[in-house]
Amino acid sequence: GAGVSQTPSNKVTEKGKYVELRCDPISGHTALYWYRQSLGQGPEFLIYFQGTGAADDSGLPNDRFFAVRPEGSVSTLKIQRTERGDSAVYLCASSLGSGPDAFFGQGTRLTVV
Amino acid sequence: QKEVEQDPGPLSVPEGAIVSLNCTYSNSAFQYFMWYRQYSRKGPELLMYTYSSGNKEDGRFTAQVDKSSKYISLFIRDSQPSDSATYLCATSSSNTGKLIFGQGTTLQVKP
Numbered sequence: 001g002a003g004v005s006q007t008p009s010n011k012v013t014e015k016g017k018y019v020e021l022r023c024d025p026i027s028g029h030t031a032l033y034w035y036r037q038s039l040g041q042g043p044e045f046l047i048y049f050q051g052t053g054a055a056d057d058s059g060l061p062n063d064r065f066f067a068v069r070p071e072g073s074v075s076t077l078k079i080q081r082t083e084r085g086d087s088a089v090y091l092c093a094s095s096l097g098s099g100p101d102a103f104f105g106q107g108t109r110l111t112v113v
Numbered sequence: 114q115k116e117v118e119q120d121p122g123p124l125s126v127p128e129g130a131i132v133s134l135n136c137t138y139s140n141s142a143f144q145y146f147m148w149y150r151q152y153s154r155k156g157p158e159l160l161m162y163t164y165s166s167g168n169k170e171d172g173r174f175t176a177q178v179d180k181s182s183k184y185i186s187l188f189i190r191d192s193q194p195s196d197s198a199t200y201l202c203a204t205s206s207s208n209t210g211k212l213i214f215g216q217g218t219t220l221q222v223k224p
């Protein structure tokens with residue numbers, strides 16, 4: 001596709017459940033980023049992939065959060081034992097191998113009830 | 114103190130006005146400075162980015178960085194109602210998309 005695609009666009013889950021959020025980056029972009037955006041705040045960095053490997057996962061808040069990118073394209077953000085505080089918009093971005101200009105998807109709005 | 118500070122507004126201006134949006138940052142290692150526009154319930158859209166100090170112009174938009182004062186600005190000339198959105202500044206110390214964002218400023222341009 002022309003842009004970064006994220007699915008689902010909305011996800012409602014019960015506290016304690018497991019969720020997976022998917023990101024399909026721009027074709028040819030080797031770098032992929034996950035961010036989290038709470039209401040009224042700017043996005044906060046979670047993790048960055050260069051190819052298949054996680055180059056920087058310093059933003060993951062705890063070990064309930066995990067992300068993979070097994071073939072260097074699509075990425076999945078996985079959240080175990082969800083908590084109400086995990087409710088936010090999860091944004092994915094991609095960029096060419098070098099350069100700070102990241103292009104964002106529309107986000108997945110996660111609500112934990 | 115946050116690494117990037119941005120007044121959340123809201124900022125309301127009449128159509129045609131010149132808009133000035135600003136951020137300050139604390140880390141002198143930041144080298145890349147970005148401005149994103151975010152419409153309600155949409156992802157951030159990259160407007161422009163600059164490297165180090167100086168100005169960059171793109172149509173009605175001008176980005177300005179003053180590293181000596183750690184101050185970032187975005188100017189919008191001849192503002193339009195379609196410019197109504199949240200504007201996010203972002204910085205990076207590396208040549209990657211690992212960005213630190215400000216809180217965002219909500220702008221409303223009234224017809």
